[in-house]
Amino acid sequence: MKIDVRLNGRDTAWEAPAGATLLAVLRDGGPNPARMISVKRGCETGDCGACTVLLDGQPVNSCVVAAGRAHGHEVTTLEGLAADPLMISLQKALVDHAGVQCGYCSPGMLISLYHLLRECRAAGVRPDDHAIREALSGNLCRCTGYVKPVAAAAAVAAALEAVQAAAPGKGTVAS
Ligand code: FES
Ligand code: FES
Known part of the structure; x- marks a missing residue:
């Protein structure tokens, strides 16, 4: 699945497997150059907030957001606010x-x-x-x-x- 996202102010294209979470793409990168290591993997059930990022300016738990949800949207991590x-x-x-x-x-x-x-x-x-x-x-x-x-x-x-x-x-x- 191809995902076009504005990540930390830059237009970025991701290739992500179907069902991948936003956390997985941001954190692990895979074939993507993301590697946003400020985004922490904790519970992966939406309960701890370690994976919080901004999606169109609103905080979300990226472990329970499908990566595809970011298509055409803006994602901001701590790296982007340095x-x-x-x-x-x-x-x-x-x-x-x-x-x-x-x-x-x-x-x-x-x-x-x-x-x-x-x-x-x-x-x-x-x-x-x-x-x-x-x-x-x-x-x-x-x-x-x-x-x-x-x-x-x-x-x-x-x-x-x-x-x-x-x-x-x-x-x-x-x-
Ligand atoms: S890893 Fe705990 S809420 Fe996402
Ligand atoms: S979990 Fe260690 S400082 Fe919060």
């Missing part, structure tokens, strides 16, 4: 708040948090802790837990709010 200032801020905050131990869950968490903060920034609002926890509810961590990643995201959200302080329509997300 130079994004918001993602850089999130990564730094996660490290500064000791929110990383083995790091296996971190790419998925970062994608979920990036989506939340980008949406909130566009709306001119700051997510509260509950909204951050909601955003992370599909990302399981066996090591650090959730207090530190939530604190890291809250710190970035506060910094964004400070930048947007003069913007109209500012508020706090009611979640």
Whole structure:
């Protein structure tokens, strides 16, 4: 099956066996040059969030999305956000708040948090802790837990709010 996808801002053509998941194509590459190793293989049942990527800007568990679903669509992995200032801020905050131990869950968490903060920034609002926890509810961590990643995201959200302080329509997300 031929799949034309915009991967991390580049038009890409994949050859994938029928039934292949988006995770398999992104992670393993096969005949494709993808090899997006930030996309982690965890449960493969849609429960842990280790494989989270953005599909047309929305977080999805790539292990339960058929690769063919990406045909004609845009897929973004952590690799594609390496130079994004918001993602850089999130990564730094996660490290500064000791929110990383083995790091296996971190790419998925970062994608979920990036989506939340980008949406909130566009709306001119700051997510509260509950909204951050909601955003992370599909990302399981066996090591650090959730207090530190939530604190890291809250710190970035506060910094964004400070930048947007003069913007109209500012508020706090009611979640
Ligand atoms: S590997 Fe996809 S949700 Fe766990
Ligand atoms: S830091 Fe190890 S699974 Fe989250």
